[in-house]
Amino acid sequence: MRGDMCDRIANLLPEYEAGSLSEGDRAKVAAHLERCDACRWEAAALRRTGELLSQTEPRRPTHDLWPGVAAQLSERQTRRAWRVPFGPARRAWSVVAAALMLVILVAGLVVHPPGCRVPVAAPQLVAAADAEAGQYARWHAEASMTGGLADSCALALLVSTGKPVPEEPKTQ
Amino acid sequence: MDERALVARAQQGDREAFAQLLRDHHLRVYNLAAYIVGDRTEAEDVTQQAFVRAWEELPRLRDPQAFTAWVNRIARNLARDRAREGGARARFEGPQPDPPETGNAEARGPEESLVVREREQDIHRAVATLSEAHQEVVVMHHLEGKPVVEIAQQLGVPLGTVLSRLARARAALRRKLAPHVEDDRP
Numbered sequence: 001m002r003g004d005m006c007d008r009i010a011n012l013l014p015e016y017e018a019g020s021l022s023e024g025d026r027a028k029v030a031a032h033l034e035r036c037d038a039c040r041w042e043a044a045a046l047r048r049t050g051e052l053l054s055q056t057e058p059r060r061p062t063h064d065l066w067p068g069v070a071a072q073l074s075e076r077q078t079r080r081a082w083r084v085p086f087g088p089a090r091r092a093w094s095v096v097a098a099a100l101m102l103v104i105l106v107a108g109l110v111v112h113p114p115g116c117r118v119p120v121a122a123p124q125l126v127a128a129a130d131a132e133a134g135q136y137a138r139w140h141a142e143a144s145m146t147g148g149l150a151d152s153c154a155l156a157l158l159v160s161t162g163k164p165v166p167e168e169p170k171t172q
Numbered sequence: 173m174d175e176r177a178l179v180a181r182a183q184q185g186d187r188e189a190f191a192q193l194l195r196d197h198h199l200r201v202y203n204l205a206a207y208i209v210g211d212r213t214e215a216e217d218v219t220q221q222a223f224v225r226a227w228e229e230l231p232r233l234r235d236p237q238a239f240t241a242w243v244n245r246i247a248r249n250l251a252r253d254r255a256r257e258g259g260a261r262a263r264f265e266g267p268q269p270d271p272p273e274t275g276n277a278e279a280r281g282p283e284e285s286l287v288v289r290e291r292e293q294d295i296h297r298a299v300a301t302l303s304e305a306h307q308e309v310v311v312m313h314h315l316e317g318k319p320v321v322e323i324a325q326q327l328g329v330p331l332g333t334v335l336s337r338l339a340r341a342r343a344a345l346r347r348k349l350a351p352h353v354e355d356d357r358p
Contacts, residue, residue: 013343014340014342014343015339018335018336018339018342019335020332020335020339044355045346045353045355046342046343046346046353049345049346049353050342052295052352052353053295053299053314053315053345054317056292056295056314057292057315058199058202058203058311058315058316059203059212059296061198061202062216065202065216065219065220066191066194066195069223069224070187070191072224073224073227
């Protein structure tokens with residue numbers, strides 16, 4: 001028959017079975033188990049719980065997990081290689097981009113200084129010197145100034161020669 | 173190669189060393205994740221994500237000996253997030269595609285195998301109801317078979333804490349698994 005002592009022992013039994021009780025408590029529990037069938041039965045159930053757990057296999061994944069992990073690592077590595085980095089590296093890229101823009105701006109000022117409103121064209125076209133060819137060259141040169149990509153050929157000529165296009169002949 | 177060396181090599185970017193760490197730790201991580209998310213496919217996904225995260229964070233791990241507790245924590249955090257996304261914590265059930273076998277499986281008949289399998293499902297469901305700290309020591313000690321001293325080292329807690337957690341976990345499981353562990357009362 002269980003009494004107050006059995007309740008106190010029942011609280012100590014898990015630690016007793018786990019081997020974590022102090023020497024004094026351990027001796028107290030052991031002495032009680034000697035004479036109490038109910039507590040011995042409870043101790044046996046706890047012991048069997050531990051044994052049952054140790055006989056249990058862990059759950060296993062249905063497939064090898066490494067290939068999936070390796071694929072994700074490779075994918076992230078590739079993505080990171082293409083991404084503009086943060087921090088100091090990103091600042092360095094910003095400085096390089098700003099310097100490049102400055103060089104382009106200075107080159108533009110040298111080739112076409114402020115105040116010079118007359119575009120330039122290739123000497124071959126200038127040499128043609130008749131009104132129609134001169135106007136044609138002038139239009140191309142002007143188009144290259146406002147939209148260089150739209151008329152890259154004329155822009156290249158403009159940068160290479162740096163000569164002004166003749167004024168459009170005055171018509172009567 | 174011991175685990176410290178493996179962790180150190182993986183921290184230098186050695187994928188083979190990291191693959192070995194995954195092979196050594198994935199069962200525990202998978203089981204802990206499964207107890208939280210309650211679904212095997214989700215648990216596999218969480219386990220993979222945990223190791224991807226571990227690889228990325230590995231250079232910041234200061235103590236290689238803390239790898240076990242650290243990767244457990246990553247997996248549990250991911251599993252909790254996944255469980256929240258997936259709604260209420262589901263029960264851990266469903267057919268086992270790759271059935272675990274205990275003891276001498278070949279010697280058992282189909283009926284006995286079924287009994288063992290049902291009992292194991294009951295046990296896993298019961299473990300899933302424990303606190304995460306208790307699940308961790310139960311999985312490491314009973315399912316992985318690690319000595320308590322090693323568990324204490326790997327989790328970075330005193331031996332008494334491991335023993336106490338094991339004792340409390342077994343007391344809770346003893347009640348949940350009563351039909352499997354109780355003989356006729358005296």
